[in-house]
Amino acid sequence: MRKLILLVVFGLAIGALFGQLMHSFPGYWLVRVGDTSFQTSFWFGLILLLAGFLLLHFILRVLVRLRRPVSRLKVWNSRTRHRNAMKRTVRGLVALAEGRWKRAEKSLVKAANDSSTPLVNYLSAALAAHYQGRYEQADTLLKRAHLSTEGADTAVGMVQAQLMLDRQQFEEALATLTRLDKQLPNHPQVLKLLKQAYLSVSDWDGLRRLTPRLAQQQLIADEERQELEQRAYRELIVQAARNPNDIERVRSLWADMPDHLRGDVELVVLYAEALVRGGEESIAERLLRHSLKEHWDPRLVLRYGLLNVDAARQLMYAEKWLQERPNDPDLLLTLGRLSLRNAYWGKAQEYFEASQRQRSSGVVCAELARLYANLGEHNKSQLYYRQSVELLDKSLPALPQPSDTNR
Numbered sequence: 001m002r003k004l005i006l007l008v009v010f011g012l013a014i015g016a017l018f019g020q021l022m023h024s025f026p027g028y029w030l031v032r033v034g035d036t037s038f039q040t041s042f043w044f045g046l047i048l049l050l051a052g053f054l055l056l057h058f059i060l061r062v063l064v065r066l067r068r069p070v071s072r073l074k075v076w077n078s079r080t081r082h083r084n085a086m087k088r089t090v091r092g093l094v095a096l097a098e099g100r101w102k103r104a105e106k107s108l109v110k111a112a113n114d115s116s117t118p119l120v121n122y123l124s125a126a127l128a129a130h131y132q133g134r135y136e137q138a139d140t141l142l143k144r145a146h147l148s149t150e151g152a153d154t155a156v157g158m159v160q161a162q163l164m165l166d167r168q169q170f171e172e173a174l175a176t177l178t179r180l181d182k183q184l185p186n187h188p189q190v191l192k193l194l195k196q197a198y199l200s201v202s203d204w205d206g207l208r209r210l211t212p213r214l215a216q217q218q219l220i221a222d223e224e225r226q227e228l229e230q231r232a233y234r235e236l237i238v239q240a241a242r243n244p245n246d247i248e249r250v251r252s253l254w255a256d257m258p259d260h261l262r263g264d265v266e267l268v269v270l271y272a273e274a275l276v277r278g279g280e281e282s283i284a285e286r287l288l289r290h291s292l293k294e295h296w297d298p299r300l301v302l303r304y305g306l307l308n309v310d311a312a313r314q315l316m317y318a319e320k321w322l323q324e325r326p327n328d329p330d331l332l333l334t335l336g337r338l339s340l341r342n343a344y345w346g347k348a349q350e351y352f353e354a355s356q357r358q359r360s361s362g363v364v365c366a367e368l369a370r371l372y373a374n375l376g377e378h379n380k381s382q383l384y385y386r387q388s389v390e391l392l393d394k395s396l397p398a399l400p401q402p403s404d405t406n407r
Helices: 002-024 042-067 069-097 101-112 118-131 135-148 153-166 170-183 188-201 204-216 222-241 244-256 265-277 281-294 298-305 311-324 329-341 345-358 362-375 378-395
Strands: 028-033 036-041
Touching: 069 101, 069 118, 101 118, 101 135, 118 135, 118 153, 135 153, 153 170, 153 188, 170 188, 188 204, 204 222, 222 244, 222 265, 244 265, 265 281, 265 298, 281 298, 281 311, 298 311, 298 329, 311 329, 329 345, 329 362, 345 362, 362 378
Parallel strands: none
Antiparallel strands: 028 036
């Protein structure tokens, strides 16, 4: 209401101003063409001149538009198609997010030709086709996506690799990701997919080399890095150890291993086993002995007792450890075995029995039974054999067994 009042006041003021001007500055227009003349007041003629100018300007604009009606129609039609394509694309993406794969694919493909982002349409439609199990159609849509936009190799390649991994086409996915990794070193998504591919094909050497890059890009936590590295080196050592002639490969892996993994008990035992198979028992003995100084573990102690290097020296080291751990059943078992290697039958018997007193074990009973049998004490041997069987029986899972009623 206030604006209307101001507008009325402004209009009255302008009208009053013009009225004053017309009264103060009278004049006239005289136009003569041949014998014909036209005369009017100055202000009315000015108004007619301005009106004629506006009319001419309007006519010229209409003529210009009439000269390009087809192009104008094309522009209008193009804008309309783009608007419709955008609406279909949005509907398709919403359907994709909701898991309505068939509807999503149909909307996205239909809108692709008129979309300003056909790459998005085809890639999303390929996902929808893949989730329907229409793998050939998904591959066709990926090819269309590649042709639709220049420089789309990376995006198409990553989607293609993801679909291959989902279809369990691990070798093909790894080949695609290796190519992408050369084109885009340290690309986060490529590195993540590479990790998945290496694990899927059990490429432990590739995973071993990839893990530091994942950590450098902060794509994995420290715990996951240690887990991946431990698994990779474990599998690589096991594979290399199958061939006793490939001991240099095992030693190279150990040399390349991060320092924190050399204290991993499982890896130490595996490396020692590989050294023994490769005829490097003396190196295995030093490895286990030094590892026990850093980290005491029953697995290391028991493996040390199975070595056959210098039995006397081994027994000497083990008896020194016994001074610090007099009641360790695993160490006592190891001492009994080392005593056997040195032909100390009585000492072996004492160590085995001491181990059995600390912790009942079927393995220790079996060692005692064997020892007493070879000493000619068959009654004691049979006693320990029965104890060994009873202890082993307790460790077996509870399963149905035959009885007199169901025979």
